[in-house]
Amino acid sequence: MSLQNVRYCKESMGITTKNKQHLKFLSLSWNKYFDPENLGHQTINSLEPNKEIQQLHIHGYSGVRLPIWIENSSVIHLVSLELECCMKWKTMPSFQKLNSLKYLKLEHLLQLEFIGPVTEEQFESNELENVLPPSLNTLIIRWCPSLKNLPAIPFTLQQLIVKHVGFFVLPMIHQSYTGTHGSSSSSSSIKSSLALLHIESCENLTSLGVGLLEQQQYLLQSLETLLVRHCGNLSHLPAKGLTELHHLIFLEIVACPMLRNINTKGSLWPMSLKKFDINPCGHIDDSLLMSLQNLTSLRRFTLFSCSNIRELPSEEVFRTLKNINDVSIVRCKNLLSLGGLGAALSLRALSILCCDKIHHSYSPKAGCSFKLHKLKVDREAMLLVEPIKSLRFTMELHIGGDYAMESLPEEWLLQNASSLRLIKIGVAKNLQTLPAQMERLESLQNLHIERAPAIKSLPQLPLSLNNLIIGGCDPRFLKLYEMDVGSELDKIKNIAHFDIKAYSEVSSDDDDKVQYFDDSTSNHSRRFVVID
Structure with a gap:
C-alpha cells in the first residue's frame, strides 16, 4: 500500500492489517517526494500485520527507527524481509529471534551504521548475542555506505551479496550453532552452506584475510563462486590463499588496483577452480601466473588491464592445465610474450586484444599443440606471433x-x-x-x-x-x-x-x-x- 497521502494516525488505524488472518504478503511504501511532513513514523506502528505474515517489504519510510512490531519480533513467521530507502535509520536489531527468516534485503539505508544490540549496555554485557537469524539463506546489502560491520552469519546462509557497503572487514561465520534453531555442535562437524560470496564497491575493505575467508575450514565443501569487484583499497588476499576452498569453481577479481602478490611458497588457488578472471589489478605480476600450475580443472582464464604482466607462464605451467580451453588476454599494455601458451593442448578459444607490445621477436620459437575453434585478435601482426603463427x-x-x-x-x-x-x-x-x-x-x-x-x-x-x-x-x-x-x-x-x-x-x-x-x-x- 502507498502511504505518503496518509495525514493522520487515525486514518491508518482504520486499516486493520493485524486482523487480516490470511494476509501473507504486505508492502508498505512511501514516496519521500510526496511526504513533505514526514508523517510515516506516525502511521507505521498502527499497521502491525498478523503474526502469520510471511513476506514484508518496507520502502521509503521516514521514521528514525524500525516499527515496534519488528523490533520486538512479533512477526515470528516472517520468511522474507526487504527494507529499502529508509534514509534515517542508524541502527537496527540483528533479527536473531526471527527463526523462520530466510531472505533479508537491506538497500539504500544510507545512514545505517550498526546492526545488533540496540544499547551500549547490552553490547558490553553481551546480553544480546550479535548473530543474524539462524535460518537465513540469502542476505543482500546494497548502498549502505555507513555500515561498518555485520553480525556473525549463520551456517545456513547460502548467498551473501554486499555492494557499496562501508565494511572494514567481512563478517565472521558463527561457530556456536549449525543454524537449526540454536542447537549446538562441535566446530569440527560444522559446515557452512555459503555457495556465493559477492563483494563489490566496498572502499574500506583492505584485506580478505579477516572474517569468513579466514574460516575456510567451514567453507571447504560449500563455496563455489567468489566475486570481488571494484574494491579500490583491497590489497591482500588471505595469507594462505584460497587453497582450502575445495569446491570453488568461479573466481573473479575485478578492478582492485591495489591488490598485490602474496608471498607464499605453495599454491594460492584451489584445484577445483574452473573459471578465473583478473580484471584489472595493476600490482599483480608474472609470479601470480606461475601459481596457476597444476590447476587441472581450470577451463577459462582471463587477464584484463594487468599492466605489470610481461610474459605468460612457461610451457611447464601450461602443460599442467590439462582442461584449459578459453584464454583471453586484453589490455595488458606491457605484455611482451605469450610464453609457453603453445603447450596448452586443450585450448579451443583464444583472444589477444589491445596488447600492443607483443611482437614476434619476443616470442619463443616453439610451435603449438592445440587446434583452435576461435581466434580473436585486433591486428594482423598478431598472426606472426608464436604460438599463433604455427596454428x-x-x-x-x-x-x-x-x-x-x-x-x-x-x-x-x-x-x-x-x-x-x-x-x-x-x-x-x-x-x-x-x-x-x-x-x-x-x-x-x-x-x-x-x-x-x-x-x-x-x-x-x-x-x-x-x-x-x-x-x-x-x-x-x-x-x-x-x-x-x-x-x-x-x-x-x-x-x-x-x-x-x-x-x-x-x-x-x-x-x-x-x-x-x-x-x-x-x-x-x-x-x-x-x-x-
Missing part, C-alpha cells in the same frame, strides 16, 4: 579494428585452409585486397568484412562459401557486383546469401536515392544497396 587447424578467425591492414595474411590462411570456416574482419579502413588464392580455402563458409572503403575488388572465392557480407565499401566497388549488370557478378552469383553495402549507409531521408535488388528464389537471398 594449422583454426576454424574461426576474427580480426577487429586493424586500421593499418591492407590485405589478409595469405600464408596463415592457407596453412589453415582445411579447417577455416569463418573469417570476420571489423573496421578494416585500409583493406584493399583479399588474397589471390582465397579459392583454396576449401572449408570457408562465412566471410564478413565491415567498414572497408578501400577494397577494390574480390578474387575468385571458394565454392564452399555460402554467406558473404561486405559493409562500408566504396559505391564503385558495389557497382561491380550489381544485379544483372555488374562486371564481376560471376564471382559471387553462386553464393547463397550475400549482402553488400556502401560506406555511406543510407538514412531514411535518402530512401529516394537507393535501389534495392532482391532475388527471392527458393535457395538464394541477395541484397545490394546502390547509391546514385
Whole structure:
C-alpha cells in the first residue's frame, strides 16, 4: 500500500492489517517526494500485520527507527524481509529471534551504521548475542555506505551479496550453532552452506584475510563462486590463499588496483577452480601466473588491464592445465610474450586484444599443440606471433579494428585452409585486397568484412562459401557486383546469401536515392544497396 497521502494516525488505524488472518504478503511504501511532513513514523506502528505474515517489504519510510512490531519480533513467521530507502535509520536489531527468516534485503539505508544490540549496555554485557537469524539463506546489502560491520552469519546462509557497503572487514561465520534453531555442535562437524560470496564497491575493505575467508575450514565443501569487484583499497588476499576452498569453481577479481602478490611458497588457488578472471589489478605480476600450475580443472582464464604482466607462464605451467580451453588476454599494455601458451593442448578459444607490445621477436620459437575453434585478435601482426603463427587447424578467425591492414595474411590462411570456416574482419579502413588464392580455402563458409572503403575488388572465392557480407565499401566497388549488370557478378552469383553495402549507409531521408535488388528464389537471398 502507498502511504505518503496518509495525514493522520487515525486514518491508518482504520486499516486493520493485524486482523487480516490470511494476509501473507504486505508492502508498505512511501514516496519521500510526496511526504513533505514526514508523517510515516506516525502511521507505521498502527499497521502491525498478523503474526502469520510471511513476506514484508518496507520502502521509503521516514521514521528514525524500525516499527515496534519488528523490533520486538512479533512477526515470528516472517520468511522474507526487504527494507529499502529508509534514509534515517542508524541502527537496527540483528533479527536473531526471527527463526523462520530466510531472505533479508537491506538497500539504500544510507545512514545505517550498526546492526545488533540496540544499547551500549547490552553490547558490553553481551546480553544480546550479535548473530543474524539462524535460518537465513540469502542476505543482500546494497548502498549502505555507513555500515561498518555485520553480525556473525549463520551456517545456513547460502548467498551473501554486499555492494557499496562501508565494511572494514567481512563478517565472521558463527561457530556456536549449525543454524537449526540454536542447537549446538562441535566446530569440527560444522559446515557452512555459503555457495556465493559477492563483494563489490566496498572502499574500506583492505584485506580478505579477516572474517569468513579466514574460516575456510567451514567453507571447504560449500563455496563455489567468489566475486570481488571494484574494491579500490583491497590489497591482500588471505595469507594462505584460497587453497582450502575445495569446491570453488568461479573466481573473479575485478578492478582492485591495489591488490598485490602474496608471498607464499605453495599454491594460492584451489584445484577445483574452473573459471578465473583478473580484471584489472595493476600490482599483480608474472609470479601470480606461475601459481596457476597444476590447476587441472581450470577451463577459462582471463587477464584484463594487468599492466605489470610481461610474459605468460612457461610451457611447464601450461602443460599442467590439462582442461584449459578459453584464454583471453586484453589490455595488458606491457605484455611482451605469450610464453609457453603453445603447450596448452586443450585450448579451443583464444583472444589477444589491445596488447600492443607483443611482437614476434619476443616470442619463443616453439610451435603449438592445440587446434583452435576461435581466434580473436585486433591486428594482423598478431598472426606472426608464436604460438599463433604455427596454428594449422583454426576454424574461426576474427580480426577487429586493424586500421593499418591492407590485405589478409595469405600464408596463415592457407596453412589453415582445411579447417577455416569463418573469417570476420571489423573496421578494416585500409583493406584493399583479399588474397589471390582465397579459392583454396576449401572449408570457408562465412566471410564478413565491415567498414572497408578501400577494397577494390574480390578474387575468385571458394565454392564452399555460402554467406558473404561486405559493409562500408566504396559505391564503385558495389557497382561491380550489381544485379544483372555488374562486371564481376560471376564471382559471387553462386553464393547463397550475400549482402553488400556502401560506406555511406543510407538514412531514411535518402530512401529516394537507393535501389534495392532482391532475388527471392527458393535457395538464394541477395541484397545490394546502390547509391546514385
